[in-house]
Amino acid sequence: MTRYIIRRLLYLxxxxxxxxxxxxxxxxxxxxxxxxxxxxxxxITEEARxxxxxxxxxxxxxxxxxxxxxxxxxxxDLGNSYVIRGGIEVTSLIGDYIxxxxxxxxxxxxxxxxxxxxVGVISARRKYSKTDVTVTTTSLLGTCIPIFYMGxxxxxxxxxxxxxxxxxxxxxxxxxxxxxxxxxRTLDIIWHMVLPVAVLTFALLAPIVLLIRSSMLEVLKQDYxxxxxxxxxxDRKVVYKHALRNxxxxxxxxxxIYFGAMLAGAPITETVFNWPGVGRLFVxxxxxxxxxxxxxxxxxxxxxxxxxxLITDLTYGYIDPRIRVE
Amino acid sequence: MNKELLRIEGLKxxxxxxxxIVKAVDGVDIEVIEGETLGLVxxxxxxxxxxxxxxxRIVPSPGKIIEGKIIYKEENxxxxxxxxxxxxxxxxxxxxxxxxxxxxxxxxxIADQLLEVILAHQEISKKEALEKAxxxxxxxxxxxxxxKIWNYPHQLSGGMKQRIAIARAIASQPNLLLADExxxxxxxxxxxxxxxxxxxxxxxxxxxxxxxxxDMGVVADIADRITVLYAGRVCESAxxxxxxxxxxxxxxxxxxxxxxxLALRTDKLKVIPGNIPNLIEPPSGCRFHPRCEYAIEKCxxxxxxLIEIEPGHKVACFRALEINLESPLGGAKxx
Numbered sequence: 001m002t003r004y005i006i007r008r009l010l011y012l013x014x015x016x017x018x019x020x021x022x023x024x025x026x027x028x029x030x031x032x033x034x035x036x037x038x039x040x041x042x043x044i045t046e047e048a049r050x051x052x053x054x055x056x057x058x059x060x061x062x063x064x065x066x067x068x069x070x071x072x073x074x075x076x077d078l079g080n081s082y083v084i085r086g087g088i089e090v091t092s093l094i095g096d097y098i099x100x101x102x103x104x105x106x107x108x109x110x111x112x113x114x115x116x117x118x119v120g121v122i123s124a125r126r127k128y129s130k131t132d133v134t135v136t137t138t139s140l141l142g143t144c145i146p147i148f149y150m151g152x153x154x155x156x157x158x159x160x161x162x163x164x165x166x167x168x169x170x171x172x173x174x175x176x177x178x179x180x181x182x183x184x185r186t187l188d189i190i191w192h193m194v195l196p197v198a199v200l201t202f203a204l205l206a207p208i209v210l211l212i213r214s215s216m217l218e219v220l221k222q223d224y225x226x227x228x229x230x231x232x233x234x235d236r237k238v239v240y241k242h243a244l245r246n247x248x249x250x251x252x253x254x255x256x257i258y259f260g261a262m263l264a265g266a267p268i269t270e271t272v273f274n275w276p277g278v279g280r281l282f283v284x285x286x287x288x289x290x291x292x293x294x295x296x297x298x299x300x301x302x303x304x305x306x307x308x309x310l311i312t313d314l315t316y317g318y319i320d321p322r323i324r325v326e
Numbered sequence: 327m328n329k330e331l332l333r334i335e336g337l338k339x340x341x342x343x344x345x346x347i348v349k350a351v352d353g354v355d356i357e358v359i360e361g362e363t364l365g366l367v368x369x370x371x372x373x374x375x376x377x378x379x380x381x382x383r384i385v386p387s388p389g390k391i392i393e394g395k396i397i398y399k400e401e402n403x404x405x406x407x408x409x410x411x412x413x414x415x416x417x418x419x420x421x422x423x424x425x426x427x428x429x430x431x432x433x434x435x436i437a438d439q440l441l442e443v444i445l446a447h448q449e450i451s452k453k454e455a456l457e458k459a460x461x462x463x464x465x466x467x468x469x470x471x472x473x474k475i476w477n478y479p480h481q482l483s484g485g486m487k488q489r490i491a492i493a494r495a496i497a498s499q500p501n502l503l504l505a506d507e508x509x510x511x512x513x514x515x516x517x518x519x520x521x522x523x524x525x526x527x528x529x530x531x532x533x534x535x536x537x538x539x540x541d542m543g544v545v546a547d548i549a550d551r552i553t554v555l556y557a558g559r560v561c562e563s564a565x566x567x568x569x570x571x572x573x574x575x576x577x578x579x580x581x582x583x584x585x586x587x588l589a590l591r592t593d594k595l596k597v598i599p600g601n602i603p604n605l606i607e608p609p610s611g612c613r614f615h616p617r618c619e620y621a622i623e624k625c626x627x628x629x630x631x632l633i634e635i636e637p638g639h640k641v642a643c644f645r646a647l648e649i650n651l652e653s654p655l656g657g658a659k660x661x
Contacts, residue, residue: 127387221386223428229384231443231494232416241442245433320433321478 005310012306023298024066033082033289034058056082069295078299079292081285090296094278100170101270101277103189105262108197109255112204120212121239124220135209142206151199151272158195165194168274196273200266204258211254215247222246249320256312260305331502331534332358332381337394339373339380346606350376350389352558355632358502358534363525365549365566366538367581371602373558374538378504382415398502417447420495424507426487430479436490437475440497447498462493466523485516489523496527503528503535509544521548542585546570551638554578557603557613560632564639571653574635574646577614582653612643620649
């Protein structure tokens with residue numbers, strides 16, 4: 001088991017390097033950040049531009065830039081932002097943005113699973129009933145409606161017309177604590193979370209419900225489910241012990257992949273709700289060609305995805321003994 | 327006098343599919359006497375398994391029992407509630423499936439699967455249940471039962487898995503065992519062992535058994551009586567000897583002729599012409615008439631009733647008494 005994990009971790013190294021090279025190359029062909037920075041300044045001289053380019057190390061050949069980046073990365077240095085907060089360190093920048101992202105994501109995925117599992121099971125057990133048709137139709141809508149659209153509609157209804165929840169942000173910007181929602185910072189954050197969490201949960205929920213439903217339908221046809229009934233077990237045991245455990249195997253894959261990508265944030269949700277998370281940061285950095293920030297976030301996402309995949313593989317073994325590593 | 331354990335009367339189980347209503351079982355009458363082995367024989371699609379699933383009322387959707395009676399110990403199972411049925415399933419009547427690699431749950435240990443069945447029907451502690459489970463594994467002749475019980479199904483061979491499935495079925499000493507082609511998916515060498523084990527256990531525990539099979543060789547060995555199904559109806563029912571030597575239904579006879587046998591020393595295997603009919607729109611009259619060489623006008627118009635032509639021998643054929651069928655085994659044994 002330990003040997004298996006070590007072997008898997010060693011495999012991750014070339015994979016990680018490969019991904020770094022691709023993203024590094026992709027950012028460099030996206031444009032010239034110095035030109036973007038100085039575009040609004042009519043008095044800029046070519047010399048000043050060259051100085052800036054040299055300052056950021058962008059004048060060196062690509063392979064050289066990459067080696068410098070790699071050497072710094074090994075020291076745990078992700079570089080400094082070109083534009084944000086006067087060139088703040090990327091590590092501390094991501095450190096600031098990661099918690100709101102985690103909060104939003106973890107709450108949403110847990111809610112989505114808590115709702116999706118029973119709904120998917122009920123839907124599968126009452127195939128083609130009114131409940132099932134309602135569930136599948138809603139889920140299909142959920143997968144079809146783009147998040148930015150749903151987000152805007154939700155803001156329009158619940159923030160603008162009804163005024164129940166704030167339209168965006170993470171916490172009320174205030175001078176005194178009594179301006180917080182019900183006077184508490186925690187409650188204020190929760191209050192701000194309601195709309196983005198609702199939208200993200202709905203978007204996450206829909207595919208998981210459909211996945212559980214189809215997987216359950218497949219499993220309910222199996223002989224071992226019939227055998228469980230033939231042995232006089234009650235419905236709850238037949239469905240939740242015998243069927244669901246088998247039906248959850250594909251769901252673990254899905255959620256595992258999602259968990260890996262989780263730190264990428266939900267760029268669209270975060271942008272729509274002005275949520276100060278990594279996703280929105282990523283969008284901003286890309287717009288401004290802030291190479292160190294783009295690369296830094298990519299490094300974190302890549303690492304998380306690779307580790308999450310490993311954990312998923314190990315979880316498989318727990319659920320399905322047939323693929324357990326001896 | 328042998329006591330009747332189970333009697334099925336006019337059972338109809340239909341499947342409402344997109345293509346139409348499949349009349350998988352269309353008026354089946356069967357009886358089982360306490361402690362006997364009844365062979366339920368027929369081609370694929372003749373309704374053997376659906377009949378057995380109907381007895382336990384676990385026909386998978388869209389299958390539905392339309393009408394009929396299933397009298398078990400003088401009570402009609404079709405009138406019982408789900409809750410009352412759970413007390414019968416696994417405790418009074420148990421089912422052994424064809425393929426043990428699909429009938430055992432792949433993600434649960436053997437212990438898990440045996441214990442839940444024992445605990446569902448018996449008021450004992452977990453510890454006692456575990457002892458009992460190990461006892462059961464010994465009974466089905468599994469080596470190292472206290473080790474094997476912690477295994478998952480995939481760690482065992484096909485024959486071992488079927489032994490586990492048998493252990494699970496007999497966990498609460500049922501009175502009736504429904505064995506749905508229990509050896510079809512096993513190696514030939516293992517088949518005989520499993521059949522012998524089932525026969526021994528059946529005698530030891532005094533259970534009756536319905537053995538579903540299409541293998542005439544298997545029923546010849548272990549069945550006391552045989553009921554032959556064709557396209558969802560019973561053709562003939564009698565004790566094993568009568569079926570093999572004095573069959574009166576042309577289908578039974580054809581089935582016997584189609585069995586490859588060393589004793590008969592024929593060069594060419596006889597086949598029954600045609601296929602089992604479409605069960606959405608079955609042939610009019612006797613369902614076997616399109617394939618029957620003795621069919622007359624009447625066979626195409628009316629459905630023959632199952633009639634007792636001599637004590638314990640029932641046939642559903644208009645011409646059962648007039649045509650003189652010769653058993654393919656006739657010459658081998660005459661009495």
